[in-house]
Amino acid sequence: MNAALEVQPHDSWDSFPLFQLLNNFLRNDSLLCNGKFHKHLQELFVPLVIRYIDLMESSIAQSIHKGFEHETWQPVNNGSSTSEDLFWKLDALQDFIHDLHWPETEFASHLEQRLKLMASDMIEACVRRTRTAFELKLQRTSKTIDFRIPSSVCTMFNVLVDAKKQCCKLCALDGGQEFSKQWQQYHSKIDDLIEETVTEIISLLVSKFISVLEGVLSKLARYDEGTLFSSILTFTVKAASKYVEVPKPGLDLADTYISFVRQNQDILREKVNEEMYIEKLFDQWYSISVKVMCVWLADRIDIQLHVYQLKTIIKILKKTYRDFRLQGVLDTTLNNKNYQTLRSRLTTEEATVPESDRGGLQGISMKDSDDEDD
Structure with a gap:
């Protein structure tokens, strides 16, 4: 056996099946287990096992670096090509070392700790690279x-979801209770990192959605009383109405925004794998949307809304409420304080619209049923 191992190339692992064959035979025989030959076998293979793990750690680290550099982020199973490759390699390495059934308890424990620590470090690197890629991608979008x-x-979202699931398998030790306590803090650190990262990307995505709503409100702000645009619009409409019937501003802006919300909701439902995170995102998206509209109206507390502003905000608010309710947002969130304030203000604004301007509302009213057809 010694002679056969000596002629093996330095980085050849063809001898591991020999170890498994002999070790499985020896460890299952009470007379031979941990005997002279068994211990000699372990001494011969300890350096090989350590070197194998060293090389695999280096190889996996390089594959993460190169993989994320060229990652296209096309969906592959539960994540991306890089994340799938990473988790498969970590799992395969742990299975391989486990299947050696190392007989000496202390060294077996050392191997397990080393592999779990490696998995934690690799998953952390994966999570951080995904977080960076997510932010860069959002910055480049419309x-x-x-x-x-x-x-x-x-x-990218799904990579983080899968990382959390894989962490439970690849980073948790199988040792005794005392053993587990020693690792609980480190394992919790990885769990916390993943949760913090998911929270961050939800906030980034919601901020993106809110910036679109703010753009809509910015367009509506041009109709504020006293602004140059509003004055010119009023003068032009009054002058033209003496000769022809002037069409009222429509609901294109509201309809386009509602389509934006619904289509993005559908994309998230279809392509993100974790229901809990989708619910968290929708809760945050709805709550901040209502808050932003509430602040926008509060800034106009001393002026009456233009009829175009009023009907647009009413339609956006009602459809937002309806759509997020259909997505599972709870009533306690839907009917929050900001929503109640909005509803009260818009109802008051609607009641004070002059009779001559009511036609401009085009039938839009806070009194309409939330179950109205689109």
Whole structure:
């Protein structure tokens, strides 16, 4: 056996099946287990096992670096090509070392700790690289109402979801209770990192959605009383109405925004794998949307809304409420304080619209049923 191992190339692992064959025979025989030959076998293979793990760690680290450099973020199974490759390699390495059934308890424990620590470090690197890629991708996307969540962004989301699931398998030790306590803090650190990262990317995505809403409100602000645009519009309409019937501003802006919300909701539902995170995102998206509209109206507390502003905000608010309710947002969130304030203000504004301007509302009213047809 010694002679056969000596002629093996330095980085050849063809001898591991020999170890498994002999070790399985020896460890299952009470007379031979941990005997002279068994211990000699272990001494011969300890350096090989350590070197194998060293090389695999280096190889996996390089594959992460190169993989994320060229990652296309196309969906592959539960994540991306790089994340799938990473988790498969870590799992395969742990299975391989486990299947050696190392007989000496202390060294077996050392191997397990080493592999779990390696997995934690690799998953941390994966999570951080995904977080960076997510932010860069969002920065490059459109800031207009035409924005639709790219498939790649959903893939990044799913990489983090899968990382959390894989962490439970690849980073948790199988040792005794005392053993587990020693690792609980480190394992919790990885879990916390993943949760913090998911929270961050949800906030980034919601901020993107809110920036679109703010753009819509910015367009509506041009109709504020006293602004140059509003004065010119009023003068032009009054002058022209003496000769022809002037069409009222329509609901194109509201309809386009509602389509933006619905289509992005559908994309998230279809392509993100974790229901809990989708619910968290929708809750945050709805709450901040209502808050932003509430602040916008509060800034106009001393002026009466233009009829175009009023009907647009009413339609956006009602459809937002309806759509997020259909997506599972709870009533306690839907009917929050900001929503109640909005509803009260818009109802008052509607009641004070002059009779001559009511036609401009085009039938839009806070009194309409939330179950109205689109």
